Amino acid sequence: MEIYQLEAFIAVSETGNLTRAAQMMNISQSALSSQIKALERELGVGLFIRQPRGMQLSRVGEKMISEARAVVQASLQMKQKAMDLHTRISGSLNIGINTDPKFLQVSDISKRMTEQMPGVSLSYIESRTFETSQMLRQEKIDVGFHYGRIQEDSIFSLTLSMVDICVVIPIGMAKHMEHERIETIATLPWVWTRHGCPFHLEFQNRLRGKNLKLNPVTEAVEENIVKELVKSGTGLALMRKDEALELVREGAAIIWNGFEMKILLGIACLEKRQSEKIISGFLNALKEKYKIS
C-alpha cells in the first residue's frame, strides 16, 4: 500500500470515473485501473462497484475512503513541514565563531539580523577553524567563521576579508631582534598550538620552503592565553596584527619586521543548506557588512 495508490483511490472516488481521474493525474486509464486493482488486492476488499456508468464506491469503499484521506492528508502535511523548514524565517541559527567576538563585530551582526529577520534567534558557539567542518556536518553549528580556505566539496564558504597576521616578540626578548633573520627567530622559544590553527599551518609552509623547523616551547589553544603568555615573556607567537598592535601600544611586545602574512576570514555552511532561508539571509547580511557582491 503506497501513497500514490491512495491518491488514485481518492481521485477515482471523487470523479466516479476512471477515465477522467486518469486524465487529472496525467497517467493512462490502464495504469490507474491497475493501481486500484492492486490496492483492492492488498487490502482484500472491493473498494469499487464496476458499473457501466463508471466506478462507484462500494460500502466498504465508503468506509475506507476517510482512512485513505487521512493518510494522504498526513503526507501533505509532512511535505508542507519540509517546505516550511526550508523557507521559514523564524527559528534559530547557531553561529560558530573562531576568534575574538569583538574582532568579528558580533554585536553588529546581531543588529543586522534582528532587523532583517526578526523571528530568528542567534546563538554563538566557539568553533576553532579546524573543527568547523565537523561541527557543520554534525549540525552543532549552522554557519561558522573560519580562517583560510576550506577544500571540502560538501562545504560552501564565502570569503569575507583578508586578515593581517604577524609575529610578535615579547619585550624581554626584543633587544635587536626586530630586524633579525628568520634562522635566528626560529630557534627562539615559541608559543604554539598543537592542532591545525591556520596561522601556524601557513607559517610552517613558509618555513618548510627554507628547510627550517621551529622550536616550540609552550602550547596554547586560546588566543587570549597566547596573548598572556607573550605578555609574560614566555615566547614568540603568531597573532592578528590588530592584537599585536595592542601589545605594542602596551609596551609588552614588538612586531618582527621579517614576516608578513594575510590569511582569509570566511564564513562557511553546508553546501546542501545554502538555500535555507535563514542561512542565506545570514550570508547576505554578512555580504552587506563586508561589502561583497
Added chain:
Amino acid sequence: MEIYQLEAFIAVSETGNLTRAAQMMNISQSALSSQIKALERELGVGLFIRQPRGMQLSRVGEKMISEARAVVQASLQMKQKAMDLHTRISGSLNIGINTDPKFLQVSDISKRMTEQMPGVSLSYIESRTFETSQMLRQEKIDVGFHYGRIQEDSIFSLTLSMVDICVVIPIGMAKHMEHERIETIATLPWVWTRHGCPFHLEFQNRLRGKNLKLNPVTEAVEENIVKELVKSGTGLALMRKDEALELVREGAAIIWNGFEMKILLGIACLEKRQSEKIISGFLNALKEKYKIS
C-alpha cells in the same frame, strides 16, 4: 514520497544505525541508504547526520519524524480497518429473498443469526432470481436466495434444497383435465411472467423439446398475485407444490398429473466476498439449517 520510505526513515531514526535497521526490514543496507537519500532529496532537507557511529537525526529530522509517524500510523489504521471489514462480526447484512418469506423460514434464519452473530443486523430485500447477480454486484444485497443455477464466474452459490414445482389448474377449468395430455394443456389460458423466472424458463425448455408453445394470457410477477389469479380462474400457472396443495385444500384448484419438476433453491454471494466473516457466518447458518456438509 511513499510509505515504505517513511517506514525506512522511522526505522533508521529508531535504531540510529542503517545496518541494523536494514536487517529489521529484511532489505540490504544499500537499498535502505538509497531510500533515505531519495526521501531527503524529494523533501529537500537533510534528515540525518552521518556520523562514524551511525545515523543521527538532524534537527530538521527530529521535527519531521513525528509527521512521518503520523502518515505511517494512518496507513496502519487503514489496513486495520480493511481487516476489520473482513473479520468483524458486527455490521449489517442485506439478504435478498426471491420468494415467500414464510417458505424460506426467514424467522428461523433470523433466530440462528442473532444467536451466532449477535452484532449483525439483518435486512431482507426483495430480489427476483433474475435480478440477483446484478444486485449482488451493485451491493444492494450481500447474499441472495435464488432458484436454479447461476453460471457466472464472479458469483458463488450454495445449493440449499430442491423445490417441487407443479402446474395448477383452476377448479373452473379442471373438469377431466387432471390427466389431460400436454398438447391440450398448452392451449389453455396461462398466467405467466414476462421476465426470466426460472420456473418458466425450465418449463419452456421442456416444451421446446416437444415443439409446443404456451398460450399466455395474463402476466404477473409476484407469486401472491399469481395465486390470486389462479383462484379467480384466470388461467393455469406454475407454482411451488406446497402452495399448490394449499389451493387444493381450499378447493380452488387441482394439480395437473402430467408434469413434475424439481428446481434448486440456492443462496448466492459474490465470489470475492465469500471469505468475509459475516457472509461466511450466514452461509454456515444456512448449511446447518438445510443440513448441508
Added chain:
DNA sequence: TAGCGTTACGTAGGCCGTAACAATC
C-alpha cells in the same frame, strides 16, 4: 582493523502506455 555509510553496477520486478477487448446503454 572493525564498523559504519556510500558508491558502482548489473539484474529483475513492476509500473507504465498502447492497443485490443468486453460490457453496457
Added chain:
DNA sequence: GATTGTTACGGCCTACGTAACGCTA
C-alpha cells in the same frame, strides 16, 4: 456506436542486492 473498465504485451524505469570503496575511531 459511444463510453466505460479490463486485459495483453512490450518497454523502461527504478528499486534491489553484491561488492568494492571511503571514512572514522
